[in-house]
Amino acid sequence: MRFLKYFAKRLLHSIFVLLGLSVLVFVIARVIPGDPARMALGPRAPESVVQKFREELHLDKPIYIQYYYWIKGAIRGDFGRSLFTKRSVASDIKEFFPATLELMLFTGIVMSLLGIFLGVLSARYSNRWPDNLVRIISYMGVCTPAFVFAILFLLLFGYLLNILPTIGRLSPYITPPPVRTGLITIDSLIARNFPAFFDGIKHLIMPGIALALGPMAQEARITRSSMTDNLQRDFIALERSQAIPERRILTKYLMRISIIPTVSVLGLDFASQLGWAFLVELIFNWPGLSRYGINVMLNKDLNAIVAVIMVIGLMFLVVNIIVDIIVATLDPRIRLGAERSK
Amino acid sequence: MAGRLLEIKDLHVSFDVYGGSLKVLNGVNLYMEEGEKVGLVGETGCGKTTTAKAILKILPQPPARITKGQILFKNRDVLKMDAKELRAFHAHEVSMIFQDPTAALNPVFTIGAQLMDAIRYSSIEDGLSKKDVRQRAIQSLQDVALPDPERILENYPIQLSGGMRQRVCIAMALATRSRLLIADEPTTSLDVTIQDQVLRLLGALVTEKETSTILITHSLGLVREWTQRVYVMYAGFMVETAPTEELFERPLHPYTRGLLKAIPKLTGDGIAEGIPGRIPDYLRPPDGCRFHPRCPHVMSVCSREKPSFFYPEKDHLVACFLYRG
């Protein structure tokens, strides 16, 4: 019960934060000098047309009225029209969102599973060569931005060795599966279109791993130190003295408590990768939200910019809540909110 | 003296740390018979817990290293046991109660999970069903006077008070029906008001089940009440051992004498004296007898040679050159 209350509070807090974010971005977007209507229609459009456009966008009204209209629309899912494509921003976003979702899911899975796996490996062979190797690689991984990995992969696997595709989500000669979820991999599995499935995976590998390497390294380090720390604890010693098989101690008792810090960090890491995805999608010509976002930013498409930020903020929020739920499930100390004993 | 329960011979343990190695145990000698209640006293940091963990072979190695010595349990060397023997050793022969019950319980698992696992793996041969194990678990919680055992099985350690957690640990240690129990300062981390209660409980249980016990403590008063024989430990080695009353009436080792003088008494002039100096640095411990820098009766041989046990009486052993010959 306390659990639910805690989450209701958090949800409320998050909604408030999202609203605040919208205000912030909205204000910044509207405060810049320049005439968005004129910019959208171009220098040759007649003034009357521009004026009509201005009225349509409520640009002549005070800022809080503009915000009011925006919120009204946003709640209905209408983020206005893109100043450039003239299409509804919402439909643009709906078109590009699944690609980013698929990429981020792939990235998320790789970074958590591989990260934990490497961390466990590192702890198991503590101070021997697998550990040292993982530590060195993690170090480099943490320091290198995703777009550098992206470029290196492109060069190495895309051009030099020519084993992985460099553009887009699907090769041109593959028939795409009918759209159900928007995720090519899932959709092709549903349609039993295996060539499409494998092709989709092939396209996901480079951008996904480029994005995953940094956080993966971080997760590995945290898992390792968490495990080696916990191995020294009394409860492990006690379990050993109780004739509990070592394997059970490691896979059950050590594991659950050791991955808690790792999982807690996953949310934040995932979020920061949402940012780097902007560059990686650009590099791989991945038709996703981030690339759309970059384009609208470069084009100063205000409606779209605000919408993209809100969507990303929402994604971040959802991920954080999921991570919090997982951590609370794993760790009764958080769930039961009892006083931390010293 | 066939088949002494436990005999530790010249045990040396060191810990690898950043600047070198801490030579924590420097030739520990200890023996006890079946059915005895032995006390192990010494100040904080003298190596009592390390000794206990060494006996159970649960020292994390690395960073710990057992460099020398034997631990004979019924004439079998624990340090040389293979995995199977060790498992049987842990399951049936020894169990331990740790100093801090909060650290000894895994915070993310229920009490029931941990308790039942302990019971299950210490009695695999008995072929107990899940229900039997649970029954035994409940019984053991009742033995330590914990109310509502079924609910406690479902609880997490965080939901229990310190005293309750320690009772659970006692339950775990005794449920496995081991021959030897090592209780490492079982009440030090508890509230003063509960300490007495828990100790009484432990005493009663140990007497009832006829479990041989090593009680580790830094409280001399406790030892006097509770034990039949005492070992006094300093800086990684045993300095003196005697039957309890004998030790208190005729302490021989200068350190023991200092300890006893340090207890404020109600009779006499009531003023306690401390022992000047500090425990040695384990990174670079003093040569010879590790107590010699603080000893009021130090002789030249003390800084050169390490004293072994001498036998002024049959049952009263002292590691001090004052009693050589």
Add this chain to the structure above:
Amino acid sequence: MDLTQISSLARTIEKIKKSWYKFSKNPLSIAGATIVLIVICLAIFAPLVAPYPEHAGSFVNFDEASKPPGSKYLFGTDVFGRDILSRIFFGYRFSLVMGVVVISIAAPIGISLGLIAGYMKGTWVDTLIMRLTDIFVAVPPLVLALAVCSILTPSVFNAMMAVTLMWWPWYCRMVYGIASSLKNEFFVQAAEVTGSGKAHIIFREILPNCYGPIFTKISLDFGWVILIGSALSFVGLGAQPPTPDLGTMVADGGKYMPDQWWMAVFPAFAIMFIVFGFNILGDGIRDMLEVEEL
């Protein structure tokens, strides 16, 4: 100086000596410090050290354009015939300046707000400040920076402002955590009871306890700020041509992949080099000051 001041000075010196000893024992930290020092020197003395300092600006020489790495041009030339190595040296200038500017503005603001919010925990001041930071951290840092940058005219200055804007909340939160936990400590209560003003308590009592984490964070942050800065210019929202910025160089070079790979790869490695250096340095400082995992 009175006796207390002298003794506390002596203690501080002793602490510094011990910390330095610890630091110098760790080969990684020394490596990090060396890398950072090298980069700083390259940046400051770029006009003297670079083989072709004039290539840093709007220089054009199509005869030497797109030459692969060789003895004349160690890292090759770009499409305008400019030596990439020299431009990297000058590029480091922008990176370092960005780091300095962003951190020297974001840190004091963030730290001050964090201290105030932490000390006044539970009051409306706390709620206001922390809600504000919540809003800023609700999106990934890079996204916010990109958005702000895109709305303003792209330039190095605006990029720095944008990054500063989304950087201060992290200092605020970190310091808030420390300050609010210290607020109930005895030494704070003692100061309150003896009538010290709020400002004194915040800045003279609580702040010194934050030095360790702050210092560590600053050294690690240099690397991240440079990274984000190069990401912004990569996208075109930061430095504009012909400014030799590492990010823009990677972006420009990316167009000519894979044939003229050196145009993108060397600047990319240059970025990695300095970020790596600051990261190890930061880790070393953290070990030295024995700060817990941030």
